[in-house]
Amino acid sequence: MKDFNFKIPQDIEFGVGSLKKLPDILKENNAGHVFLISDHGLESIGVVKKIQDIIEAKEIKCTTYLEVKPNPTVDIVNEATKIYKESGATSIVALGGGSPMDVAKAVGVLASYGGKITDYEGNHKVPGAIVPIIAIPTTAGTGSEVTASAVITDESRNYKMTVFSYEILPKYAILDPELIMTAPASIAASCGIDALIHALEAYLSRNASPFSDAMAEKAMELIGRNIRRFVANREDEEAACAMMAGSNFAGIAFARARLGNIHAMSHPVSAYFNVPHGVANAVLLPTVIEYNALSDNGRYEVIYNYIREGNEAYNGFKPDMLVKEIKKLNADLGIPKSLSEVGVKEETIPDMAKDALKSANILANPRKSNLNDIIELYRKAL
Structure with a gap:
């Protein structure tokens, strides 16, 4: 058997109705202002508002970015990062499938260390911890809430680039099966x-x-x-x-x-x-x-x-x-x-x-x- 090592540095909450634990997680991290990254599809079926209401009911400010598309691009990352910095938020909630989570990880990197996301392409180029991310998957598919990569499309090259670093792992993940029970x-x-x-x-x-x-x-x-x-x-x-x-x-x-x-x-x-x-x-x-x-x-x-x-x-x-x-x-x-x-x-x-x-x-x-x-x-x- 060859040598191997592993670590799981995240807190993961699983269970029907586990979304109710989100405010406690935010308060534990002194998150007075949250940047919620999601998409208009989830907005249209009321999931975004559900999360917003949970956050704001505990008097936590919430700025929302919903322009994420499937196969998110460098331009989307740049736009979301600009709005994040202007908002004054101190943590990120990523709501959705792999695309919002990939954008959240990329925003976390740029908000913490600047530059362009292409500067971090490849393995282990993120120098340290990034903005805390709480991942809330709404699909049973990507596993992005526990993966150390962000996949972003660079349209100038027709290329899906990958940023891989254990520094970009979401700090928390909330797995509430209710969120996938309305999927087409x-x-x-x-x-x-x-x-x-x-x-x-x-x-x-x-x-x-x-x-x-x-x-x-x-x-x-x-x-x-x-x-x-x-x-x-x-x-x-x-x-x-x-x-x-x-x-x-x-x-x-x-x-x-x-x-x-x-x-x-x-x-x-x-x-x-x-x-x-x-x-x-x-x-x-x-x-x-x-x-x-x-x-x-x-x-x-x-x-x-x-x-x-x-x-x-x-x-x-x-x-x-x-x-x-x-x-x-x-x-x-x-x-x-x-x-x-x-x-x-x-x-x-x-x-x-x-x-x-x-x-x-x-x-x-x-x-x-x-x-x-x-x-x-x-x-x-x-």
């Missing part, structure tokens, strides 16, 4: 499969450790056995709890073990064609799993048993059984079958492949990959 089926599906892929890639990663394996396996169990049920009925409280806990554990797993080719390849798809992150991952999933089968050391069967329907016995496992089961899961959840269905054009594949190779996740993939391999994987998924 399509969002529940794409976010849920994204969380499953986080656990799956962390489990197959070359950087996997007994600690990340423990988190990944429990995440796959919770998500694999509940994702269909949750997409079918988001008001199923038991399924919602399983999905939210599973997403969180998957985030902890991949924050320590990294991911693989699926995520490395999905980021350019989102950057070039604005495809939602979870959808891009899900479409690439069967192709990359089939490619990685050559390196399987028994873990494919473990994954298969977490996601397959029913408990019927089978004689002998072959990796193609997992590929077929994944394709069936995608079909059940309404995931597009190919990259062409989400607008990807073949002529962009060489450029996307070059960008994918810039991701450190390529190095964690269980099967080594070069530029030609990535090009062929894109073409097969097309």
Whole structure:
């Protein structure tokens, strides 16, 4: 067994109705003025106002920024940082999926140390602690509340850049399953499969450790056995709890073990064609799993048993059984079958492949990959 280390420096509150603990957390951190980062979608269904009311009921001032979009850009980060500084806020509440949390982390960095977010691109360039962030996920998917990365689209390069540093981890996370129980089926599906892929890639990663394996396996169990049920009925409280806990554990797993080719390849798809992150991952999933089968050391069967329907016995496992089961899961959840269905054009594949190779996740993939391999994987998924 190779050496490994881990730490979980966050306070995490989980439970139906746990939002009520937000004011106590803010007061514990002497947060007299909060900067709430979210989006207009959550505003339209009343979630933003719910959080605002909870904050302001305790006489805590709240400035709100709602211009976050999927695949948030450098310009959005710059705008949000300017408003944060002008507001006089001293802490950030990030409400939503991965996009508001990525923006919150980036704002926290720039508010603390200045410069441009591109100055911090790469690993461990944030010099110290940032503005305290309280993360409140409204999807069971990204795990961003426990991950040490912020992914921001640099439109000048058509490139999704990553800032990776344990300094940008949110200080607190509140996981209230009630917040995901009104999600549309399509969002529940794409976010849920994204969380499953986080656990799956962390489990197959070359950087996997007994600690990340423990988190990944429990995440796959919770998500694999509940994702269909949750997409079918988001008001199923038991399924919602399983999905939210599973997403969180998957985030902890991949924050320590990294991911693989699926995520490395999905980021350019989102950057070039604005495809939602979870959808891009899900479409690439069967192709990359089939490619990685050559390196399987028994873990494919473990994954298969977490996601397959029913408990019927089978004689002998072959990796193609997992590929077929994944394709069936995608079909059940309404995931597009190919990259062409989400607008990807073949002529962009060489450029996307070059960008994918810039991701450190390529190095964690269980099967080594070069530029030609990535090009062929894109073409097969097309």
